[in-house]
Amino acid sequence: MRNKRKKTIGIIGGAGPMAGVLLMQKIITICQKKYKCINDFDFPKIILLSYPFAEMLKPLSFQQDEKKVAKQLKEAIDFLSTSGMDYITIACNTLHSFIDKPYRSKLIDLITETKSFLLKQNLSKVLVLCTKTTKLKGLYNFPKTKLLSPKDLQWIEELINKILSGAYSLKDRKSLENFILLNIKKDPSIDGILLGCTELSVLMDNFSRNNPKIKIIDPLEIVSNKLCKLVFTNKKENNYV
Incomplete structure (x- = not known):
């Protein structure tokens, strides 16, 4: 494994923060148990971006600024894209309702x-x-x-x-x-x-x-297995970053 460049994973967390941590933990556990990763270089590079998103749990309320959440989500996706992440996912179900269509193709979509x-x-x-x-x-x-x-x-x-x-x-x-x-x-x-x-x-x-x-x-179990499969089969799909 050491000489092959494995694909990289970007996680958008922060909504809430522990969910992103849990997703990363699940990915690492699958790497160990299913793909027999032991040494540091066996594991994929993972960036967990814990972003402090605006209010999104109060629909039909003046406190919920959907345009702001959508803008923040774009910033998070752009950050991980420019950081060279091959696969990006969001560790939050609700956040998927704020994804602009052009950005959806950049994600391993939790809902899908x-x-x-x-x-x-x-x-x-x-x-x-x-x-x-x-x-x-x-x-x-x-x-x-x-x-x-x-x-x-x-x-x-x-x-x-x-x-x-x-x-x-x-x-x-x-x-x-x-x-x-x-x-x-x-x-x-x-x-x-x-x-x-x-x-x-x-x-x-x-x-x-x-x-x-x-x-x-x-869904975190589902997407963590999907990400690991993509990383270790080492095949980049066209509709992802």
């Missing part, structure tokens, strides 16, 4: 990769846990997905804010588990849970390994 993954699964109905902005923008309006009610969305957003502040605990993880089980009890056709906010990925990391009866779909 998740949709592709879902279509390959034999699932009847997938409950999407996400922010109000993600729901409003229709990011996960896929076949066989079920979105939360306004009341449940409010509860999820309060939990997300708790995770963002770093004030969460195992009790919150248990609360989300109970929330999931209650929704499955109400609608037994639900056989998959999509973590449509990367803060929930932070809270529920490794949850599905401990609870195999609940099919948890984590």
